[in-house]
Amino acid sequence: MSSTGERDYDKYLNDLGRRRKPALLRTLDDKYAVAPPDTMKMAGGYCSPNIFPFKNISVELKDGTSFSIEGDDLTEAVQYQPTGGFPPLRKQLKEIIDHFNKPPYDAETIIVSGHQDGICKVFEMMLERGRPLFLADPSYASGIDMMRPYVPDYRPIAEDADGIIPELLHKELEKVRIASGGDYNKMGNLLYLVPHGSNPAGTSIPEERLKKIYKLACDYDLIILEDDPYFFHYYTEERPVSFLTMDTDQRVIRVAGLTKLMTPGFRIAMATGPKPLIQKIEYHMQITVGHVSSISQMIVHKMLNAWGMQGFIKQVEIVRSYYRSVCEIAVNAAKKHLTGLVKFHVPKAGMFIWMEVVGVDDVTELVMTRAAARGVMVVPGSAFMAPRPGGPPANCIRVSFGTIDPNKIDKAFKILAEVIREEVKHQKTFKNSKTNGIAA
Structure with missing residues (x-):
């Protein structure tokens, strides 16, 4: 296997994923977001703030925190944003990931429209008819529904009280390797897991088992899709460890966010991982959703600003x-x-x-x-x-x-x-x- 610095991530992608390219008009939004105030913006189809009917938005939280969104902030809240997310919020969410998950490299993070949007776009760029896909048995129902149109070769791995059993995963991986004759295109490229508070099984994978699973992913060259909406819903005293934390080989795409923590209807989640793979998700978003709701992003940005990290931890x-x-x-x-x-x-x-x-x-x-x-x-x-x-x-x-x-x-x-x-x-x-x- 090549070193992470030289890895060709395209080999993990299907033809559709490989063909995804940046949309020129949406890439201009990134330049708009950092352009000096006196820039004469005549490139995008942005609306004039003069037509916006809103004067201010006031928000009061249960803990007594309150804030208003007005002026330039209000304009940002109802205007288009870069596909990867409102830059100040994107920075805040990356700080949260760095605080709790501590990736061992400078992982890329973008804001996606909820967990389902994030994992669906990963499936769309990686799954292929007949190619083995490894997943827990049982697994997330909506995830299976997303997989179904691609007709992968499902390889369900049984669970016990601590999640999927590494020895059974190893057995299945070896079976596929032998059947493929060493042809990577016939081997599996993806392991999909909800590692903590699994939906539906309620299992959480202990750190030592996570390490065994991660090693198997490295040995058999799999990308791990870590779908982790319940990371903060743990009932043990010790905070769980994520695959992203141990991702020295840069093969984890982690989808996590605020959905199950405070704002499910805001549809704010984060996709974090190797830049070449996260960029492919962003390219897909550029020509579908465009970006997550600007109002949702602004409210969460202001809330996190008011709370700080300690307020977030309190939540x-x-x-x-x-x-x-x-x-x-x-x-x-x-x-x-x-x-x-x-x-x-x-x-x-x-x-x-x-x-x-x-x-x-x-x-x-x-x-x-x-x-x-x-x-x-x-x-x-x-x-x-x-x-x-x-x-x-x-x-x-x-x-x-x-x-x-x-x-x-x-x-x-x-x-x-x-x-x-x-x-x-x-x-x-x-x-x-x-x-x-x-x-x-």
């Missing part, structure tokens, strides 16, 4: 404290009502519990009909399983405690226990009748 602790307490309520309710009916691991981060339902082969009817009719909504686990011959297992459910009123969790799990018992009884009856019919 992290508020989020951790709230979800840790709700998680405890959910786990206690699950133990109380569902013991013997489901198998599950206690989440170490995030807002999900992954449950294997005992005695039910297919939970679709249970979830979509019985539970929904009783006012309880959960998700069939098959939505989180990559396609495979014979279809994925259908005996699991994902339960979210992210937005439910904590006072209703016990009632919800009590109802869930009742409908599971009903479904177990129904499936037993169906199997018996089918067996008797065959015998007759």
